[in-house]
Amino acid sequence: MSNSIERVGKIADRFKWCMHVVGPDDVIPAESYAAALKMADEHNAHYIASMERTDVCTVAVPAIWPWSEEDHAEQLSKQSN
Secondary structure (H helix, E strand, O other): OOHHHHHHHHHHOOOOEEEEEEOOOEEEEEOOHHHHHHHHHHHHHHHHHHOOOOOOOOEEEEEEOOOOHHHHHHHHHHHHO
């Protein structure tokens, strides 16, 4: 692993992460930055492909969780149920 990737990983671990779907402004909690990035990549792959057939345009990005740590944990547990 390169030094810059290690640095980003250490900094990212300081935060709680989510996938932010820009447009409808959905915020979905993620276990980590890597998980949020993967969720966003999967969302974008699906919706970018469908944009050729529909008028729907949404883009997802990893983002820092905007609410409390407790809320993040609660939302993650609801997601896994």
